[in-house]
Amino acid sequence: MSESRNFAANRWRRFDDWDDRALRLDQFAAEDPENGFAAFAGAADPKPGLKISGGKVMAMDGVAAKDFDMIDAFIATYHIDPAIAEEAMAIPSTQLARMLVDVNVPRTELTRLARGLTPAKLAEAVAELNAMEIAFAYSKMRARRTPGNQAHVTNAKDDPLQLAADAAIAVALGFDEIETTMRVARNSWSNALACCVGSAVGRAGTLFQCSSEEAEELEIGMAGFTSYAETVSVYGTESAFIDGDDTPWSKAWLTAAYASRGIKMRCTSGAAAELLMGFHEAKSLLYLEARCLCLQRGMGSQGTQNGGIDGAPLAASIPGGVREIMAENLIAVWLDLECASGNDARHSESDMRVAAKILPFLIGGSDLICSGFGSILKYDNSFNPSSFNGEELEEFLVLQRDFEADGGLTSIEDASALDLRRRAIDALSHVLKDLGLAETTEAMKRSVAVASGSNETESFQPRDVALISEEIKAKGITVLDVIRSLDRGGFVEEARNLLFLVKLRISGDYLQTSAIVREGRVLSAINDPNDYVGPGTGYRLNDARRKELAAIRDVLTRDEVLRTEAASEQMEARAIRYRIMGRAVPGTDRGEIVVGISPGFGTKIFRTLAGHRLSEVVRAIGDGIARGGGSMRVVRLHHTADTSFLGLSAARLSGSGVGIGIQSKGTTVIHQKDRLPHNNLELFSNAPITTLAHYETLGFNATVHASGSLPEPVVVPTRGEALGARYHARVALSYAIETAMTEPDAAPEEITIDFLEQG
Amino acid sequence: MRNPPLTARNYPMAEKSPERITGQRGKSLDALTLEAAANGDLHMEDLRITPAALLQQAEIARSVGRASLAENFERAAEMTRLPQDEIMRIYELLRPGRARSAAELERMAERFASEYQAHRLAAFVREAAALYERRGLFQLRF
DSSP states (O other): OOSOOOTTOSSOTHHHHHHTSGGGGSOOOOOBGGGTBOSSOOTTOOOOOEEEETTEEEEETTEEGGGOOHHHHHIIIIIOOHHHHHHHHTSOHHHHHHHHHOTTSOHHHHHHHHTTOOHHHHHHHHHTSOHHHHHHHHHHHOSBSSOOOEEEOOOTTOOHHHHHHHHHHHHHHTOSEEEEOOSSGGGHHHHHHHHHHHTTSSSSOOEEEEOOOHHHHHHHHHTTSOSEEEEEEOOSSHHHHHHTTOOHHHHHHHHHHHHHTTOEEEEEEOTTHHHHHTOOTTOOHHHHHHHHHHHHHHHTOSEEEESSGGGHHHHTTSTTHHHHHHHHHHHHHHTTOEEEOOOOBOOOSOHHHHHHHHHHHHHHOOTBSOEEEEOSOGGGOTTOOBSSOGGGHHHHHHHHHHHTOOOSOOOOOHHHHHHHHHHHHHHHHHHHHHTTSOOOOHHHHHHHHHOSSGGGOOOOOHHHHHHHHHHHHHHTOOHHHHHHHHHHTTOHHHHHHHHHHHHHHHHOGGGSTTOEEETTEEEOTTTSBOOOOSTTOSOOOOHHHHHHHHOOSSOOOHHHHHHHHHHHHHHHHTTEEEEEEEEOOOOOOTTEEEEEEOTTBTTTBOBOTTOOBHHHHHHHHHHHHHHTTOEEEEEEOOSOOOHHHHHHHHHHHOTTSEEEEEOTTSOEEEEETTSOTTOOSEEEOOGGGOOHHHHHHHHHHHHHHHTTOOOOOOOOOOOOOOHHHHHHHHHHHHHHHHHTTOOTTOOOEEEEEEEOSOO | OOOOOOOGGGOSHHHHOGGGOBOTTOOBGGGOOHHHHHTTOOOGGGGSOOHHHHHHHHHHHHHTTOHHHHHHHHHHHHHTTSOHHHHHHHHHHHSTTTSSSHHHHHHHHHHHHHHHOOHHHHHHHHHHHHHHHHHTTTSOOO
């Protein structure tokens, strides 16, 4: 504070402060449509248009059929429904936009029309909406009524024990899906087996995927370890598609391949992928995404992972980029696709930008709010840090509670968390040993059970993991081997849970749009369709779920406040005695300072908000008064607990005309008998940061005021703490305890203080 | 007589019509128990979806206006007959620059149409061949 300053600076220093914010680590890019930096209005975006003849598309969005690239051709053949197109394309985009936010237009009517809309038309319609309208429309248009969420479970060592433990935690937190990937590609089989076992602990039905190379991912699925996939990426320009080493036909082939093996899948696309890959064709992020999404519907994918995804940071660097990300998600659900709505790769270093971005999806709901919420610590996330991570998980739980919005997660308790981790680690250790893959030691298991992240574990080394992984593949181990092994090892519940999950693939029920598993039942857009048509409809919290959202950790209650005070009571009983000497009368001693204490002071409440024992506070004030040559007289006021009136009443009883009022929570005022109640001499309103030295000086200052001089006022320095957030719940509870003790007609009592022990 | 097409009312199949669900070797859902797994009576084939189940899901998807999803299930139903390495071989050939000519893709389509009665898939691959030709995708990529 006091270092010498150069006042010759030629810049307002607030800019230095702003430079130090995490926000300034974010890079922002200028709008430049020619070079692909445009969220909504690309330099080469076509006007919507569609020409159909004899049931065939002859021209679409300004391109004649003979000039169609592969994407146009696929969309024209597999997305556009000629039976609807004429009717749908004739509706002005503004009207479509209004229908999207109109509660009287049912979702199904809009999804029907979408089958006849071209990419440019879809993009033009959603671009009419502002961010709030997009959020509302998204909430109305998403396919499944019940919202859900997906977790990333990975670690920097690919340690299978930690994967199993963290998967079990993700299940307990309520994630509907778990996604893993590897630091080292060859570890995929080990990661898959470990997460598969961990996700079977505690409850059945959490879907699991292992993101790896296309062919291997399908193979791992065939072996039964995974139950879904979402890495089938598509792109909005032909060049980007080819650069990604695929075509719409090859990706559609994979889409069918997953279904043929009873494995749920969704495609992936997100804004700015083409821009990152250098093939943007001077088209806007939104238009290219509209193409991607029409393509995905045409391919017969039930859903999409969409909304920026890996391109989110780049999209967010462009003006309107975050609104665009919301808009593309809206197109996804308008096209009747399940939407795992991004909020995945962290788009900003600023916590505020991250929280602002998630809010519409949290309060509006989404099939999977995050297509990868980092349930592990940031450095353990092998996909890169997510918007929310292990570090911020409790913030998400609190946001759910704040808005009474179901983000799919539920709090876990300290004790049960450790039990779950141990159970998962024991189950996996058994399987690894039983199947001849690896041996674990007690020390390894213990280190993983309590570890918050892989920096703290003493577990498998990367080379061990590679050997485990190759062995699983070489031996042809399948999920059935794992189920049998769990059963043999006495992990019967886990074996059953895993069998339940594999059985899902036989009926194919969970291949339908937006399918998750809740309480042993497949829940999808078919048996749990989003039926929102205005207030009172759609997804609503029931009582039980509302209670779950409210039940976060460490919640203060009145009983808790009283219990804490009771613990201090005995200590104070040994330190101070307040002797009641009868009714207090006005003093005549010009040197006295009357200290008026509140009804609960030392009777129900024993510490200030800063944690100072009230005996020490009284002593400090007395010391200050003595230093100023005055004498302290204590009275207890029963008619009020308000600081100002405590101070004023004390002043009126004081021979010097100056009094101090003090509440049991430590808020203190210096008052003078002739002043208006709220026009005091000095006020210490920030009790939580008021020190004993401040109380001493306050006592001293009271004597200076009494002598008619003006002292240097005591300044309690604040560093800008949100004291209300930190203390107001306790303040309200303890203050209510005091106000309940007040008796309007009761006269002040003279109190003699005896300090019973030193310090 | 053919049953009327399934609709959303028949969903989820595993709850509403479990008797219509079996694995690839004909085992019913309630035969797929932990005890059976422990006794070695379960094979991975028992946990594989059948073409019939996929066609049932296609009917349900179509009943709620999801024709393209239904078509994917119908392609998948044919694909259940293709062995894994065949699926991956064709996938590889469909990627840019892998096949050297439309004729190569068409020959392959011909073969698996007859070998696996996969006519939808064959048509799908032929359609790709024509497009690839027009867009110059048969060039060798280095």
